[in-house]
Amino acid sequence: MKRRHSRSSDGSSGISSGSVSVASSVCDGNQNDTSVSMTSETQLPKEETLRLRNEHLGSLTALYFRENPLKIIRAERQYMYDEEGNQYLDCINNVAHVGHCHPAVSEAAYQQMTQLYTNSRYLHDNLSTYVKRITQLFPDPLTVCFLCNSGSEANDLALRLARAHTGGSEVITLFGAYHGHIQSTIDISPYKWKNDMADKPKYVHVAPNPDMYRGPHANSASPGRDYALEVKKIIDTIKLDGKQLSAFIMESLQSCAGQVLPPPGYMTEAFRYVREAGGVCIADEVQVGFGRVGSHYWGFETQDVIPDIVTIGKPMGNGHPIAGVITTKAIADSLGNIVSSYFNTYGGNPVSCAIGHAVLDVIEDEQLKKNAQEVGEYAVKELQKLELKHKIIGDVRGMGLFVGIEIVKNRSTREPGTAVANEIHRRMKNRRIIISVDGAFDNVLKMKPPMCFSRSNVDHVVWSLDEVMSEIATSDVIKPLKPSTGTSHLEEVNVSHLSAATN
Numbered sequence: 001m002k003r004r005h006s007r008s009s010d011g012s013s014g015i016s017s018g019s020v021s022v023a024s025s026v027c028d029g030n031q032n033d034t035s036v037s038m039t040s041e042t043q044l045p046k047e048e049t050l051r052l053r054n055e056h057l058g059s060l061t062a063l064y065f066r067e068n069p070l071k072i073i074r075a076e077r078q079y080m081y082d083e084e085g086n087q088y089l090d091c092i093n094n095v096a097h098v099g100h101c102h103p104a105v106s107e108a109a110y111q112q113m114t115q116l117y118t119n120s121r122y123l124h125d126n127l128s129t130y131v132k133r134i135t136q137l138f139p140d141p142l143t144v145c146f147l148c149n150s151g152s153e154a155n156d157l158a159l160r161l162a163r164a165h166t167g168g169s170e171v172i173t174l175f176g177a178y179h180g181h182i183q184s185t186i187d188i189s190p191y192k193w194k195n196d197m198a199d200k201p202k203y204v205h206v207a208p209n210p211d212m213y214r215g216p217h218a219n220s221a222s223p224g225r226d227y228a229l230e231v232k233k234i235i236d237t238i239k240l241d242g243k244q245l246s247a248f249i250m251e252s253l254q255s256c257a258g259q260v261l262p263p264p265g266y267m268t269e270a271f272r273y274v275r276e277a278g279g280v281c282i283a284d285e286v287q288v289g290f291g292r293v294g295s296h297y298w299g300f301e302t303q304d305v306i307p308d309i310v311t312i313g314k315p316m317g318n319g320h321p322i323a324g325v326i327t328t329k330a331i332a333d334s335l336g337n338i339v340s341s342y343f344n345t346y347g348g349n350p351v352s353c354a355i356g357h358a359v360l361d362v363i364e365d366e367q368l369k370k371n372a373q374e375v376g377e378y379a380v381k382e383l384q385k386l387e388l389k390h391k392i393i394g395d396v397r398g399m400g401l402f403v404g405i406e407i408v409k410n411r412s413t414r415e416p417g418t419a420v421a422n423e424i425h426r427r428m429k430n431r432r433i434i435i436s437v438d439g440a441f442d443n444v445l446k447m448k449p450p451m452c453f454s455r456s457n458v459d460h461v462v463w464s465l466d467e468v469m470s471e472i473a474t475s476d477v478i479k480p481l482k483p484s485t486g487t488s489h490l491e492e493v494n495v496s497h498l499s500a501a502t503n
């Protein structure tokens with residue numbers, strides 16, 4: 001059953017005059033409704049929406065495409081629609097994991113919302129069955145789940161659990177990492193530090209991220225071992241200072257750092273050093289969990305390790321704020337030594353748990369993990385073909401529907417092509433394809449689309465990238481320094497469209 005709820009600002013039901021059709025070939029029969037309704041006549045003019053936002057939201061709040069921001073008013077599956085009914089292909093929303101506004105998820109929310117919405121201090125089957133179901137997706141001994149509302153909260157709780165369990169204070173994080181927007185997680189997020197290491201709290205230590213393209217051990221014969229040794233070096237200095245390690249936190253695959261896939265063996269070795277030093281290992285799966293990597297349900301499984309604590313969020317509620325911390329009973333019990341109880345007003349409420357169940361059902365029913373694997377492999381293969389043609393592509397990497405394209409000025413020096421990457425981003429938006437740019441040098445084109453992304457979507461993206469890159473090659477965005485030699489040494493000019501980085 002597909003229920004459509006549409007309400008205008010005056011509370012009346014908004015049935016559109018502006019129906020548009022979308023291609024039904026995508027998502028391969030999963031969600032076949034092809035009509036999209038919108039209430040353009042009840043919308044504020046776009047300029048007014050922007051004016052109110054500028055006046056009252058503050059300029060720090062991130063906005064895609066500052067130059068001509070999009071006003072998106074509806075979305076379905078991997079498509080979004082602006083106020084004029086234009087369709088955009090969404091290649092980056094990993095929160096809308098099972099597809100934007102999936103009817104099964106909306107229906108679960110609606111049904112439970114009309115029955116009961118209360119906190120987790122009462123018994124409720126939704127809560128008990130959900131935590132059973134989610135922990136069953138993890139290997140032993142990860143059997144306990146705390147529920148909360150955001151990835152930031154989950155990581156904050158993970159840090160508290162680690163401190164309570166180890167008695168330690170020191171935390172090791174990775175270069176380029178982002179773990180959330182609250183103070184404790186900003187502390188461990190070099191990605192957000194404006195003044196680089198000057199913003200680093202003393203208890204935080206930054207290890208090089210296991211980058212196989214441009215990191216210090218990218219060309220090593222054993223990069224996994226060498227990058228893990230960097231973690232050990234930090235542990236040695238912590239010991240020398242007479243301090244105790246609390247936690248090593250990392251995303252199983254780094255997203256904000258620029259779609260970085262750790263080399264084989266990295267997590268095994270790093271986790272061993274951390275545990276030998278009495279610390280715990282936290283895997284942040286807020287972006288990459290729930291089957292995105294295709295071959296496995298969780299990113300850490302691709303490295304054949306079992307973390308002590310795992311944090312999950314974004315895709316968990318397909319847009320509804322629900323997140324969680326999964327850990328061992330021993331670590332969970334340690335928190336009891338320092339606080340009287342865990343209580344979270346919204347975490348674990350029956351509506352969130354109903355939604356969480358629905359998301360898991362859809363992942364299973366529509367075989368989205370398998371789709372991520374097949375379509376993701378296809379995407380990497382097709383993008384690698386593009387790499388043969390366009391010298392500005394330094395690297396194509398990915399696992400499942402988690403793909404990065406590194407844009408460079410020069411393939412030999414690997415100098416980041418920041419301005420060109422941002423220009424590609426802008427021109428793709430003009431073609432109504434939304435990708436993002438990220439990484440330490442803001443030069444990695446990222447794709448992490450809803451999991452119903454199809455092969456024909458990949459073709460559309462690759463074909464458009466090909467055109468955009470060809471256009472750029474002949475425009476004044478890239479000016480060859482030595483045109484007569486035909487080298488790939490490129491200088492970027494004419495850059496006025498840099499957009500906000502994304503999480």
Ligand SMILES: Cc1ncc(COP(=O)(O)O)c(C=O)c1O
Pocket residue numbers: 149150151152153155178179180181251255256284285286287313314503
């Ligand atoms: C890896 C990672 N961890 C944690 C967070 C924080 O999640 P939230 O924005 O839900 O607080 C993010 C958000 O982008 C993230 O990418």
